[in-house]
Amino acid sequence: xxxMAFDSTQQAIRAEMLLDYAEIENDICPTPKEVTAGCALxxxxxREDYERVKEIVAEEKIEIRGIYFKKDNEYVTMxx
Numbered sequence: 278x279x280x281m282a283f284d285s286t287q288q289a290i291r292a293e294m295l296l297d298y299a300e301i302e303n304d305i306c307p308t309p310k311e312v313t314a315g316c317a318l319x320x321x322x323x324r325e326d327y328e329r330v331k332e333i334v335a336e337e338k339i340e341i342r343g344i345y346f347k348k349d350n351e352y353v354t355m356x357x
Contacts, residue, residue, distance in 0.1 A: 278323060279327060279344055279346050280312065280352065281334075283316040283340065284316055288316070288340045292333075301322055301329060301333075303320050303322040305320055306320070311351065312342075312352050316342075324346070
């Protein structure tokens, strides 16, 4: 699973709605303390949907802090 972090709750909820509409599995979750973000909510989604999620973020102008994956108990940025 990948993690998308946000600077605002509004953007997190908007992204959740858009991913649901695109039928992309996603779960809203607390932002891990290891990830610096302005919002306490993040979205998890399957790695195989990464390219489609990037397209939706760009097309819909969703403001994100970044997309992360977990490696050795640490979150690494995939995309900002």
